[in-house]
Amino acid sequence: MSDPLFFSKFGFFINGDFLEAQLCRNLCTEMCRSEQPLATVIDGYTLTQREKRSVRLTRQAEVSASSVFLMKKLLHNLKPQVEDHFSLTLSGCEIPQFLVYQPGDFFLPHTDGGDEPDKPDYFRKRRLSAVIFLSDETGEPQPEGYCGGKLTFYGLIDDARWERYGFPLTGKKGLLVVFRSEVLHEVTAITHGTRYSIVSWFF
Numbered sequence: 001m002s003d004p005l006f007f008s009k010f011g012f013f014i015n016g017d018f019l020e021a022q023l024c025r026n027l028c029t030e031m032c033r034s035e036q037p038l039a040t041v042i043d044g045y046t047l048t049q050r051e052k053r054s055v056r057l058t059r060q061a062e063v064s065a066s067s068v069f070l071m072k073k074l075l076h077n078l079k080p081q082v083e084d085h086f087s088l089t090l091s092g093c094e095i096p097q098f099l100v101y102q103p104g105d106f107f108l109p110h111t112d113g114g115d116e117p118d119k120p121d122y123f124r125k126r127r128l129s130a131v132i133f134l135s136d137e138t139g140e141p142q143p144e145g146y147c148g149g150k151l152t153f154y155g156l157i158d159d160a161r162w163e164r165y166g167f168p169l170t171g172k173k174g175l176l177v178v179f180r181s182e183v184l185h186e187v188t189a190i191t192h193g194t195r196y197s198i199v200s201w202f203f
Contacts, residue, residue: 002167004175010156011180013085018074018176024134025144028196031061031098031134039099041110042120057105058187061098071096075130075200082178082202088127094201101149101195106187109154112201113181125203126181134196137171146193151177154184171195178202 004014019027036059040049075093083090113126131151138145150168157165166186169177179185181201 002169004169004172004177007153007167007169007177007179010153011086013082013176013178015078015176016172017174018078018132019134019174021173024173024196027063027067027098027198028134028144028194030063030067031100031196032194034061034063034098036061036100039097042123055110056107058107059100059102059105061100063098067098068096071132071198071200075202078130078176079202082128082130085178086128086180090127090202092203093130094122094126094203096198096200099195099197099199101146101187101190101197103148103190103192105149105195106189109184109186111182111184122203126201128178128202129181129183130176130178130200130202132198133171133173133175134198135171135194136173137195138193141192144193146171146190146195148189148191149195150188152186152188153179154186156183171197 008014038051039056039058039060041052041056043050079090112129113123115124136145138147141147152166152168154166155163156167
């Protein structure tokens with residue numbers, strides 16, 4: 001596993017203490033008690049969102065409007081920093097998604113954005129992806145942690161010999177990582193515990 005600061009060498013924006021530990025715990029508790037329908041992916045034929053369990057098995061917690069508002073406000077306040085870091089001018093960010101990964105859940109390698117003409121407008125508008133970890137990735141089972149569920153990135157080194165090599169980022173409670181949306185990444189299968197995270201996209 002790779003320390004989050006390792007990814008700053010590849011241009012990622014890293015904030016190891018974006019959220020306080022108690023706020024993370026409060027959000028995890030709310031997410032655990034919320035309705036959790038399965039998250040969806042873009043259907044390649046209809047360009048609509050639908051469940052596709054062979055590609056993505058993740059639950060999206062339906063948290064309170066106040067929690068959504070809080071996270072969108074925090075991300076909006078972050079915008080000037082990430083604009084400066086990536087030398088981009090951004091308009092805003094999408095409504096944050098509160099994701100729950102339980103044992104066996106995963107998300108196969110994918111990109112969040114790009115200029116493919118066969119993708120929906122919102123996908124092509126995405127410039128940056130933001131992931132906020134609410135729980136800790138641990139090597140061994142821990143009461144508030146999870147095992148597996150590695151956020152893994154591909155194609156970071158411009159060399160054919162490294163093209164298929166994945167660099168896993170170690171999840172840590174309160175950690176924020178922002179990267180360009182066209183970067184290929186995945187979430188490996190959870191083996192123990194529950195992985196709580198928040199995702200959004202700057203456009």
